[in-house]
Amino acid sequence: MTTLQRKDVNPIAHLTPEDIEAIGRELDAIRDEFIAKRGEKDATYIRNMIKVQRRLEVGSRAVLLFSLFPPAWIIGTLGLSISKILENMEIGHNILHGQYDFMRDPKIHSTTWEWDSASPAEQWKHSHNELHHKYTNVIGRDNDLGYGIMRVDEQQKWVPAHLGQPLYNFINAIFFEYGIAAYDLELGRNLKTKKRRSNPAFRAALRQVGRKIRKQAAKDYLVHPLLSVPVGLAFGNPLGAFLGTLSANAVASVVRNLWSHSVIMCGHFPKGVETFERTSITGETRGEWYLRQMLGSANISGSKLMHIMTGNLSHQIEHHLFPDLPASRYAEIAPRVRELFEKYDLNYVSGPLVVQVASAWSKVFRLALPNRKPANDIDHSIPPRPAPAETVAA
Amino acid sequence: MPVTQTLRNGAWRVVELLTTPVVPADYLDVIAPLRNPDVLRARIEAVRPETAKSVTLELRPGRNWQPHQPGQYVRLGVDVDGVRLWRAYSVSSAAGRPGGTFTVTVNAVADGVVSSYLLNHARRGMILTLDLPTGDFVLPARRPGKALFVTAGSGITPVMGMLRTAAHELPDAVVVHSARTEEDVVFGSELRDLHRQGKIRLIERHTGADGRLKPADLSELVPDLFERETWACGPGEMLDALTEHWADAGAEDRLHVERFRPTVLVAGDGGTVAFERSGISTEAPAGVTVLDAGEAAGQLMPSGCRMGICFKCVLPMREGIVRDVRDGSVTTVTELDEPVLIQTCISAAAGPCRLDA
Numbered sequence: 001m002t003t004l005q006r007k008d009v010n011p012i013a014h015l016t017p018e019d020i021e022a023i024g025r026e027l028d029a030i031r032d033e034f035i036a037k038r039g040e041k042d043a044t045y046i047r048n049m050i051k052v053q054r055r056l057e058v059g060s061r062a063v064l065l066f067s068l069f070p071p072a073w074i075i076g077t078l079g080l081s082i083s084k085i086l087e088n089m090e091i092g093h094n095i096l097h098g099q100y101d102f103m104r105d106p107k108i109h110s111t112t113w114e115w116d117s118a119s120p121a122e123q124w125k126h127s128h129n130e131l132h133h134k135y136t137n138v139i140g141r142d143n144d145l146g147y148g149i150m151r152v153d154e155q156q157k158w159v160p161a162h163l164g165q166p167l168y169n170f171i172n173a174i175f176f177e178y179g180i181a182a183y184d185l186e187l188g189r190n191l192k193t194k195k196r197r198s199n200p201a202f203r204a205a206l207r208q209v210g211r212k213i214r215k216q217a218a219k220d221y222l223v224h225p226l227l228s229v230p231v232g233l234a235f236g237n238p239l240g241a242f243l244g245t246l247s248a249n250a251v252a253s254v255v256r257n258l259w260s261h262s263v264i265m266c267g268h269f270p271k272g273v274e275t276f277e278r279t280s281i282t283g284e285t286r287g288e289w290y291l292r293q294m295l296g297s298a299n300i301s302g303s304k305l306m307h308i309m310t311g312n313l314s315h316q317i318e319h320h321l322f323p324d325l326p327a328s329r330y331a332e333i334a335p336r337v338r339e340l341f342e343k344y345d346l347n348y349v350s351g352p353l354v355v356q357v358a359s360a361w362s363k364v365f366r367l368a369l370p371n372r373k374p375a376n377d378i379d380h381s382i383p384p385r386p387a388p389a390e391t392v393a394a
Numbered sequence: 395m396p397v398t399q400t401l402r403n404g405a406w407r408v409v410e411l412l413t414t415p416v417v418p419a420d421y422l423d424v425i426a427p428l429r430n431p432d433v434l435r436a437r438i439e440a441v442r443p444e445t446a447k448s449v450t451l452e453l454r455p456g457r458n459w460q461p462h463q464p465g466q467y468v469r470l471g472v473d474v475d476g477v478r479l480w481r482a483y484s485v486s487s488a489a490g491r492p493g494g495t496f497t498v499t500v501n502a503v504a505d506g507v508v509s510s511y512l513l514n515h516a517r518r519g520m521i522l523t524l525d526l527p528t529g530d531f532v533l534p535a536r537r538p539g540k541a542l543f544v545t546a547g548s549g550i551t552p553v554m555g556m557l558r559t560a561a562h563e564l565p566d567a568v569v570v571h572s573a574r575t576e577e578d579v580v581f582g583s584e585l586r587d588l589h590r591q592g593k594i595r596l597i598e599r600h601t602g603a604d605g606r607l608k609p610a611d612l613s614e615l616v617p618d619l620f621e622r623e624t625w626a627c628g629p630g631e632m633l634d635a636l637t638e639h640w641a642d643a644g645a646e647d648r649l650h651v652e653r654f655r656p657t658v659l660v661a662g663d664g665g666t667v668a669f670e671r672s673g674i675s676t677e678a679p680a681g682v683t684v685l686d687a688g689e690a691a692g693q694l695m696p697s698g699c700r701m702g703i704c705f706k707c708v709l710p711m712r713e714g715i716v717r718d719v720r721d722g723s724v725t726t727v728t729e730l731d732e733p734v735l736i737q738t739c740i741s742a743a744a745g746p747c748r749l750d751a
Contacts, residue, residue, distance in 0.1 A: 028720065028721070031720070031721060032720075032721040032722070032723075035718075035721045035723050036721075036723070038476070039475040039476040039477070040473070040475045040476040041476070042476055043473060043476030043477075044476075050424075051424050054420070054421050054424045055424060058421060097705075098705040098737075101705070101735065102476070102477060103473070103476055103477055103478060104477055104478040104479075104731075104732065104734055105473075105478055106732070107420075107433065109735075110705050111705075111708065111735060114415035114416065115415060116415060125704070125705065125706070126698075126704075126706070129698075129699075129703060129704040129705060129706075130698045130699050130703070130704035130706055133699070133703045133704065134698075134699040134701065134703060134704065212415070215411065215414045215415070216414065216415070218411050218414075219411055219412060219413075219414050223408060223411045223412055224412065227412075286701075289701070323703055324702070324703065324705075
């Protein structure tokens with residue numbers, strides 16, 4: 001990391017290269033400690049979480065057989081929404097990060113897990129685990145910065161199409177799972193030229209997404225609604241039963257989409273989060289990588305329930321530092337990480353959900369318009385590292 | 395009936411649509427873990443201590459289990475501190491037991507992670523993962539007229555399965571068993587009962603007092619040694635000595651041995667990394683990742699972030715030992731384990747490793 005975002009204040013100007021490596025060592029020590037602690041407690045946690053989610057899902061879907069009746073519709077939709085959120089966030093996201101691979105249970109493993117989302121797990125792992133987590137907040141390399149459709153940093157060039165970005169972001173929030181699937185496919189890039197469109201790898205990925213979406217849609221919008229038809233027939237309203245379950249499933253999916261979109265926006269968009277230049281990560285050291293994760297992520301404060309419902313992505317900073325540690329450990333790790341931020345006088349961005357969501361949205365609105373003043377051009381690079389002293393043979 | 399078959403398949407496909415992206419059995423697992431046809435599991439029905447250092451587990455196997463032949467072993471996957479480790483245990487119960495359960499007898503192994511876990515933590519109701527019975531250390535369907543069993547320590551376990559099944563079908567069976575003391579003899583009272591009833595001739599040897607049994611001693615104890623169909627199970631040195639003795643007499647066809655390989659792997663520095671499918675093998679020094687070593691040796695390696703985040707570089711390790719270059723934690727995979735996917739970009743060899751690539 002040679003240059004940070006060009007701002008009036010460079011947040012790491014006070015750190016020497018030695019400080020940065022010391023931060024890296026301290027974080028590695030925390031990681032070692034929690035790797036050693038990892039064990040039965042974490043295995044039990046994820047197994048119980050899966051059990052709870054499956055029971056909740058089966059229960060909600062059973063209630064939705066009676067979706068014809070408004071109270072059943074409300075209870076079933078609520079239960080299914082929560083179930084889908086748990087399944088995506090605390091279970092799917094974390095297992096796909098390899099957090100539970102250590103268990104050697106082939107059923108709960110990053111290579112075999114498939115989740116309730118339009119995006120096939122395999123594609124998501126590439127765009128999320130590999131690209132986003134490695135190139136966190138590096139403009140032009142980390143597509144999570146605006147998902148390729150929005151301008152979320154002053155350094156990004158403004159074009160008139162950005163005027164519509166609050167609308168795009170809202171639509172993306174509603175159809176977030178499809179947005180993620182499209183984003184994994186890099187549609188913008190791959191649909192551009194005929195050559196790219198006909199690339200076999202792209203076509204195969206496209207078919208994979210198509211299959212996944214078909215199955216997902218058949219489940220939520222056809223098979224489960226059909227299941228409630230017999231109940232509808234018994235009460236003389238089969239169509240009402242079908243539409244009741246269909247709408248309940250659609251609402252639960254949208255609730256899940258809105259929720260995960262909000263949580264994910266809070267991870268890297270709020271005020272105080274830094275972005276990095278494309279060229280800034282060549283030759284990056286482990287300490288510098290850690291520092292970039294620290295400055296590029298933001299947390300959501302709240303209760304234990306809030307942490308579970310966000311899949312512990314409320315501890316986005318800790319997650320970005322240690323993406324493969326079981327997420328339920330982040331709450332234990334957080335105070336230690338925070339201490340480190342204070343020790344080195346860095347900004348630990350955290351706030352309640354409402355505040356963080358508002359902050360992220362205001363950025364989306366603000367950057368829909370061109371910058372008011374020209375981008376600051378002052379160079380705030382870290383002073384170059386001293387060349388290693390040459391050892392002279394005695 | 396093809397029609398009903400088609401209907402069943404069609405119905406099943408609809409059920410699978412209901413549960414996509416997982417399979418119906420994944421939901422069933424929550425309430426009935428033994429019903430899963432894809433993952434064989436067993437529930438511990440009873441735990442019975444045998445000696446101070448051994449315990450018998452009575453196991454109820456799940457769907458798709460196949461009954462064992464006496465003398466065979468099963469692999470059990472046991473979650474020790476959250477990590478699934480596989481070990482082989484001989485089935486100690488008679489074949490065709492009513493009620494569908496079978497038993498294994500676990501003996502304490504020095505530094506044995508799994509055996510000490512089972513000795514201390516096995517409880518009724520606990521679920522273990524299981525594999526089908528296997529092994530050719532079995533009694534033939536045509537029982538031999540004269541049989542000899544030479545066992546030491548926990549080596550009695552598969553033989554006990556044979557005796558419990560077929561002692562009454564063996565007209566002339568001799569069991570020579572060594573254990574450190576009388577109390578250490580696993581199944582001691584049952585063996586002595588069989589002896590008293592005249593079903594077997596038991597020769598007990600207590601190595602604590604009498605010293606180790608040498609093949610030469612055997613000729614004295616059992617003069618018609620080489621006329622007998624013989625099954626031997628025990629420590630490697632004992633089996634080596636017996637094999638040599640039988641070979642010298644030209645009777646090797648009559649000796650059947652069962653070896654349990656020791657599964658203790660000790661982490662060292664560096665090691666040979668072998669890619670089994672390509673046949674490439676390379677020496678990887680300590681601190682050099684499997685990814686770098688493989689690439690340097692011309693192996694086509696999957697890779698991604700190269701810093702342990704993205705899990706794109708993982709390859710299955712069949713057997714071996716690697717150290718995480720970030721935190722020093724060690725991952726071992728024995729021959730008995732299921733292959734473990736290791737992140738090659740942050741794993742360095744800490745001993746010989748065999749990879750499936």
